[in-house]
Amino acid sequence: MPEILGRFELVDKLATGGMGDVYLAKQWGDGGFVRQVVVKRLHPHLSERPAQLDDFRNEAQLLGLLTHPGIPHIIDFRFEQGRWYIAMEHVRGPTLGAVRRAEQSIGRVMPWKAAIGVTLQLCDILGYVHERRDDLSDEPLGIVHGDLSPENVILGRDGQVRLLDFGIAGDVEHRQRQREREKGIRGTLGYIAPEAISKDQPVDQRADVFVLGVLLYEMTTGQRLFPGDGLNYVNAVLQREPVAPSEHRRDYPADLEAVLLRTLARDVDARPAGTRELRRALEDVARAHELPTSGRVVSDYAETLFPAREDRLLQPSVRPDSLETRELPAVPLETDPNLLSPEERAEVLADLRDLMLPDMEELDPDELASIPPRAAPPPPPSPTEEPPSETKTRVRRPPGESEAGAQPGFYIHVADED
């Protein structure tokens, strides 16, 4: 039996993370309204911990604040049956992580155009997040995502890349609180900027820019930036230079390599100053190599690995009894008074037949035969009558119809192009 949380029916578990479980769910409304959504529910033991609850509430608040096509919109943040949860838009499409694993299993690397297309869209989304200002004071909020990783990016079926998981994201104030109370490193190992590892170094939006570089490196080389997990990654990102992309692939474009290595600079000041600068540099590369990078390029590529018809979708079902929703009133629908009478319908059909041209699709022959003849055609125009002076017109008439025998009802006047 699927669990019920308020008006949400949790149908299928998508993922289990540090903070909670993520479900594919149904949102039920009144009158039989239903749609597919995602519910992220905090682990029960964490709702007792103020710090984690603060992070979860912060994630919901950020989703509410950030309205961008590349960020799933939040539906609600609620406490029900003893559990805190976020309900949000369900995004169809594979995660970048799933795409990378599929590529690895068949030994291929993402095409340049798709990799740059994904990165350009992430630049846009993160640019919006980074530049978001407080609505009232208009002061920049200084939001950093802090957990950009392949599992937190979806290549949407609609061509729009989405950025998920604002679990550790926050404005300057929230991040300060987090840093004070957390002992360990936050984020996903393998996708953390060097400055975010050391507690004493300030972290700003260029940490997200670094990780954009990590994703681009992996998409275009098919290799991890620094192989190994845990401490290996931490030591490498703090001390080592990345292997140049052209060492993985001889055909790696020099201009793309230059942009990428700059983005991966350990020295924060040597990186592009923000997503706008990175975006411009990548656009130059795409232009120089005549690479199309639209959303369509990205979703078409995702489709080759994960056909949409295989998406996990919820089947139609009956509304669970335990949901208190209102049904539509059971009143028989009355005959629409605006429907045509048989005479009016015959008139409309006669008009249709008169307007039919040889290149138009034929009406059903039986239906045509049933059309009664027109009552009385309007009188023909007087021979002296001039066509309207302001537009030159050309008259189209059914084939075989001579000008003399023509009737006005059979004409369509089309303004001449020349």
Ligand SMILES: Nc1ncnc2c1ncn2[C@@H]1O[C@H](COP(=O)(O)OP(=O)(O)OP(=O)(O)O)[C@@H](O)[C@H]1O
């Ligand atoms: N709105 C959504 N639409 C479709 N799939 C989603 C959506 N939100 C999450 N998912 C799927 O669930 C996975 C986990 O979601 P998310 O990253 O938000 O949680 P998490 O990593 O478990 O969180 P945390 O790191 O805070 O514990 C994602 O990688 C993605 O596959």
Ligand SMILES: [Mg+2]
């Ligand atoms: Mg995640």
